[in-house]
Amino acid sequence: MTESLKVGVAGLGTVGASVVRIVKNKAKQLESRCGRPIEVVAVSARSRSKDRGVDLSSMEWFDDPVALAQAPGIDVFVELVGGDSGSAEDSVRAALNAGKHVVTANKALLAKHAVSLSRLAEEKGVSLNYEAAVAGGIPIVKTMRESLAGNSVSRVYGIMNGTCNYILTRMEREGLSFAECLADAQRLGYAEADPTFDIEGHDTAHKLSLLTSLAFGCEVDSDAIYVEGITSITTDDIRAADELGYRIKLLGVAQRTDTGVEQRVHPTMVPKHSAIARIDGVLNAVAVDADAVGEVVLVGPGAGGDATASSVISDIADIAREDGMPVFGQAATSLEPYTKARMRLHEGGYYIRLAVDDRPGAFATIAKHMAEKNISLQSIVQNRRDPALASDGAVDPDEPQPVILITHETTELAVREALELIAAEKVTFGAPQMLRIEKLD
Amino acid sequence: MTESLKVGVAGLGTVGASVVRIVKNKAKQLESRCGRPIEVVAVSARSRSKDRGVDLSSMEWFDDPVALAQAPGIDVFVELVGGDSGSAEDSVRAALNAGKHVVTANKALLAKHAVSLSRLAEEKGVSLNYEAAVAGGIPIVKTMRESLAGNSVSRVYGIMNGTCNYILTRMEREGLSFAECLADAQRLGYAEADPTFDIEGHDTAHKLSLLTSLAFGCEVDSDAIYVEGITSITTDDIRAADELGYRIKLLGVAQRTDTGVEQRVHPTMVPKHSAIARIDGVLNAVAVDADAVGEVVLVGPGAGGDATASSVISDIADIAREDGMPVFGQAATSLEPYTKARMRLHEGGYYIRLAVDDRPGAFATIAKHMAEKNISLQSIVQNRRDPALASDGAVDPDEPQPVILITHETTELAVREALELIAAEKVTFGAPQMLRIEKLD
Known part of the structure; x- marks a missing residue:
């Protein structure tokens, strides 16, 4: 029997617990699909005693994710700690430096450090996979990194924040104000207690920055993104949009222009008949316009433990099958510096x-x-x-x-x-x- | 420099000509994405003199696709001849037997011979890729074969025939009869002179049979599919559906039930608010319901030279990167015989x-x-x-x-x-x- 792929998972929130559970429950299926067993052999989280609904007894426990990342017994380090620095960054760098493959759902980390991390992964000859970092369960990274190999992308755009889309959908359907819908979203767990990061568009910007690199072969530059949130949208705007044949969606858009690549996140009027206009509630969708294929649109859940875990496991399965891909689809050192097309x-x-x-x-x-x-x-x-x-x-x-x-x-x-x-x-x-x-x- | 991947293309219709053109025009990009050059070194088609808008002068010409399939100078044989037997089948078998990777867009061939062909590919240790065979430019095969590795699928369904969807969309929008819309579709090149294969649902059935195998880990059995076309749909039905909150779409559906797997192709009433109801004209869409991810829907062009070529090139790129996948996501010999859930x-x-x-x-x-x-x-x-x-x-x-x-x-x-x-x-x-x-x- 081929040796199993040994996985260490740091961060046992909803997504981490789902990953551990699914890898265990689907062990036979994953072995059949990857040609070798996959097992989670070690985990790390803040509290050891918390009940996460999964049996961790067979797994080695690490208090420190950095120690887990370097543990000799693991082949793949799965980072679900979160945050753009601190132990998330430290552990990912430690894993790469130790020659481990890395899978992460951390868009903030990649939006900030993608250039150095992708170069480090390449230098060490390991994978750095992040399907779960963009639009949760939607396989957009694989589609852009692999399926569109023969295409030149002209634009990629999408609804990548369920909180904002939930709020805009409710405002439209029920004529409620932004504040009322935000309060409901918080009550239902669709929005954080401090919702700034979502409703001001920064979460969408992080995800967009990764798609931009995949689409245009340039380095990730999330600081260069024009970002506008949805807090200024009123019921007057929603009603006027409806009367004019539009709906208002928070889009992230990256588009090639004569002067460079536009990256922008803002509430956008989209024609009612368009595919993207019809994405309601917490759903996400990403559309890619490319020369050969025309337009493809992928729709699915942008968040949720199991849906996000589905993407994490897809990334692990690729590593198990030794399907190595450069982080942004081509050698990290061959990515061009990002050339900004100015918003004005x-x-x-x-x-x-x-x-x-x-x-x-x-x-x-x-x-x-x-x-x-x-x-x-x-x-x-x-x-x-x-x-x-x-x-x-x-x-x-x-x-x-x-x-x-x-x-x-x-x-x-x-x-x-x-x-x-x-x-x-x-x-x-x-x-x-x-x-x-x-x-x- | 790494040695180039040498490709032979049999069949130079719209798709074949697009493949040759794109591989040439995107040579630098493909090399950068695959880590090695890809070149079409040999072709085969019926007429050598026909102008296809691409320069074939540097490529070796074969009158016989079987000879091309076995040519020592090629690594990958691309079959775009069409048909479920004859030279399509002969050349694919010849290529596999000669240890060449095969890429095909031929759903009819696979619907009929997938079991033996996938075993042969496995025996020879080569890839048999067919992204273009299902829903043209939509990356549904890769999504099911790779991205959903950790999921159990309960249902896969889709609009996979642009001719039928064009006819139904026009009937609905303009109140025209089936016959009028079919005539228009023929005039516009969306339907063949003999449209039977499309409008009676057989084309959808071929595609569905491949998705069934990918979804449920069973052998392809296209003969077991319940198939009903759209010829009986009247404007009365279209109007009644509209009044009742539905639209009528020709769906292919494969679904796990207590007694086996249902495979059915028939005109279907789908709720207006559903994603699939909103797919108009010649567009295709495939939805997958799975336990971890929930539902993902992929929308895009189901036909067209460049869109289909995009999928063919994605398959070639996977081979260039040595990303080998079992034909139906797991060892061909481990696929279970198809257990039919009876339509009644x-x-x-x-x-x-x-x-x-x-x-x-x-x-x-x-x-x-x-x-x-x-x-x-x-x-x-x-x-x-x-x-x-x-x-x-x-x-x-x-x-x-x-x-x-x-x-x-x-x-x-x-x-x-x-x-x-x-x-x-x-x-x-x-x-x-x-x-x-x-x-x-």
Whole structure:
């Protein structure tokens, strides 16, 4: 019999416990699929006594994940500790330095240290697999790293944060405010007590940074991503989007342009008929536009213990079969430095919501400044609030009414400049809302 | 430099020409992704003189694909000849016997000969890859063979024939008849001159048979598939489905049951809100329900030269990187014989359309026989035709009107027996329409 692949798992939260349980329960199946047994022989976590619903008695216990990472008895180190530094980083570096293969679900760690870690893995001739780090159970890393080998990618985009998509879906379906939906998401365990990282788009940005490298053969540079969260989205925006034939989704988008690669995370207007518009609730989806295949879209659970464990185990199985892949699909030293396409050069349509003073000439003033910046308008609509709400006293009838502008394709810079000119005219109140419209077939 | 992987391509239709062109144009990228160059060194096709838009001058020409398959200068034989026997089969067997890796897009060949071919490949220690044989550009074979290694699949289903999906989408959107849409599909090149193979469901069945083996670890048995095409679907069915919250799709479904594995291809009522209901036109989609990951859905082009070539090249790249996988994810000799779950034991909801004589008591007679067979009805609706059509003379007002029954979950056998009892009562005209409702979350 071929020798078993010996796995050490650091971090026994929901995902870690699922990995240990599934590797055990599916031992026969995994052996049959990989040609050799896989066993978890050692684990590490904070509390040794906690009941995780899995029998750890046959496994060696390490208090220190770094010690586990270097243990002579393991072939693969699975890092599920989390965090972009500290023991997650230390243990992954220790494992690679010790010539162990590494599997991780840690997007924050890779978003920050992918360049050095991928070079280290390559130097040591070991795998660094991270299917679970992007969109949980969806096999997007394998698809991009392997299935699209003959393709040139022009754009990759997706819904990669279930918390945000849950909130936006509920706002749309039930007409609730952002705050109400966030509170519900927290109550249901879909959002953290401190939800900043999710709702401000940073989690999506981490995942996007890895897809960018896979798509465009450049080094991971998550600091260069333009990031905007969903906290400014109002029910007015959701309703206007619906009326205009769009839905609002928090997308991460990486796109090749003439000046480099755009990386952006922001609430986005997507046409209702598009595949991505139809991804509801906590689901994730990633779409890839590429020259040979056209567009492929992968939909599935972006989180959850078993779903994420499914990806971790897929990564372990690849190692068991000795299917080695460079971390980002090509030699780490051959990845080009990331060339940023500046956000102000971004081209596309825009949705703009302004609170406009209802006096004569206000529309003309707005239209004039748009024209000055060569922005051609597809529509300009005074989207009067539901009078039923006004008569309920929920809306002050004297309050400025929202005016919605939809532009034809223009540049981010032109829109920003026009909005500054309009603000100086004092015909509007408060900050304008500006959402990008993604061009999708 | 590592030695190049030498590829021979038999069959230079749209897909073959795309493979040759992409391998040449993306030579540098493929080398970077696979760690060695890939080159097409030899080709075979019927006509040597035909202009295929690619330069074949540097490639050795073979009139006979079998000779190409055995040529000492090639490492990988790519079979794009087509057909379930003849030179496709002969050349694939010859290549495997000569110890060459094989890549094929030929679902008909595999549906018929997968058992012997996969054993032969295994005996010779070579790969037999077929990503392009199922759903064209969608990486479903890799996903099932590799990404779901730690999962037990309960059901796999999909829209795998663009011709049928195009016809059903047009019927729904434009209220056109099956015949009109088929004629249009033929005119646009989406359907063959003889469309039988597509519209009767056989093409879907071939693809399904391969997914069944990947999902359930059993031998391919395409003869055991229950197959029903879309030719009986009328605009009445399409309209009734819409009113009831469904869409009609030709699905291939393989599902584990208590008595074995169901394999069925038939027009299916799918809830409008489901992911699969939203796949329009010539697009394909495959969904996998599995215990760890939950559900993943892959959407993309099911046909087309470049999209299919993308999958062929992915298969070649795996071979270049020496990522060998057993043909159906585990040793061919360890696959269990297929155990058929009989169609009459199929459980689910049913849509039944009857042309009912408009006399008193007809409804009662129908309801009585349904009750006798323990079929509980969710609804029974006389779906009167549009009176505008009737007054146009397009519909005879004296013609029997369609009555639509929707059953709660029952068995195929009960429905068939009830329909026989009803037919014997002579309160209905013509053959009843019976469509299965797929249970989707």
